[in-house]
Amino acid sequence: MARPAEAEAEAVAGVRTLAGTTSVPPPRGSRVLRLSAWAVAALLVASWAFVLSEENAGVGELLSAETLANAGRFLGRLAGADEDEPAFLNAAGWAEAGRLAWQTLAMSVLAIGFAAVGTLLTTMAGSRPVEGRRGWGGQLLFAAVRLSWVFARAVPELVWALLIVFVLAPGILAGALALGLHTFGVLAKLCAEVVEGLDRRPLRAVRAAGASRAQALLYAVLPSALPSFLTFLLYRWEVIIRTTIVVGFVGAAGLGREFRLRMSYLHYTDVALLLLVYVGLVLAVDAVGVGLRRLAR
């Protein structure tokens, strides 16, 4: 250490930070925390007891020679042990999988687009008032919008898809709507939190200058909230691309539909090829997302 006095001061400050973070939380909160810890422990024990008490659920059965042999056989089939010409060595197979991946990509972009439009339309109505109190009409709207967010978010994409295919023909649109609906609930909540945490002064200034509510949204809220909006949007896109395959199981489009079919026909090398393309697509979207997020910041 070149400068002992500085190093020592830093070390003292460090110990203080350390003590600060590990210190006991305030007494009122700590009771809730202690009770919560006990509750979580009890729920853990009960859950594992329930899972292990079910049929075929013993640890012994999971690790039995038969199960392991089955798993090994399955992996061998994925790798093409039973076939002379595995699908992943076949150019036509790759071309077809690429076309499906393209379709899946379109579905994910459509879904995030729907979610973004829904979010933009409802964020202001569902944020806690940025300026003054609302009339009772506004409060009613606030409650309705909030309820719709909770509902949209709590229902998984796959369940939305199951409902939507009753109305729409299975395809890209049905899958995108299901994905978009769930993502809308997530995105809108995140964006409302951003709006509620904004610096109020620009908004007050614009309003005092005579701007209407819509103008205030455009010129005071959106400019400062947009970077966070875009970041969330891109982050959710990465979640969506993973989920497109699942919605495809029932939404009947893209990689998911094909995966389901090949799985039921026991065409295991086709399944392996689809999995490869799927993981490639997910990693590509992640990489693009990282690049675009840098633009948003």
Place this chain on the structure above:
Amino acid sequence: MASGATAPGIRALRSRRRPPLHRRGLLTLLLVSAFGWSLTAVPWGAGLVHANGAAVIGRILGALLRPDLSAGTLRIALAATWRTFAYATAGVSLAIALAVPAGVLASGVLARRPGVRAVSATAFRAGLGGLRAIHELVWAWLFVAAIGLSPWVAVLALALPYAGILGRVLADMLDDVPAAPLRALRAAGAREWQVLLYGRLPMVRANMVGYALYRWECGIRSAAIMSFVGLGGLGYQIQLSLDDLRFREVWTFVGCLVALVVLVDLWSGAVRRRLSA
């Protein structure tokens, strides 16, 4: 507009440090045109909406207003809710058990030599990335094919991708810990594992517990859809009722799922607020 209150507002508006406007404009333009392109991928036209689509929407929404609250359905719903909750809890707890060691290794903080650190971080980060690239339901399907139908399918299929996410987040948090307290520990003669145990882990504890609680909530939703490969729970009941077009029952089960998720969300929110206080 000469009032004194607005002047600081304008100044705040101007003085905010922000990226060049054209870059964000470019990104927005890019995203909007991507959305436009995706719209062209939809085969618009006749046949997109089922012939009796409007009537079916009416029936589904009508059923939403009066869900089936008969004792028999509620009993089934309660049992299915517990099953979904138990799968989620077991799966997420296994995920945490996997994520803590994997996350520590993926952050590479145990190694003092930079070379070893880089190898450990690269290898484990890639592994965690592979785990979370595949959706839990795809894992579930692969597990059913490999080991047959058992509750372990739900637990393992949840645990693997969730371990991938939790491990990555833990590794990032461990990397971002402020350096001063760690230097203090090292100056006092602590080894790397002691620095981890008494420096890094206590500092990330609150954030990590909060994130794990959030993942638990996500796990409940994921466990609910495990029905698709044949496992019981709320998703299974929803599917059965949909197959029989009993929409009023569907909403009962969906309502149970919403209630469960909201309850866990409220609870974890309360815990998070106290942890960060």
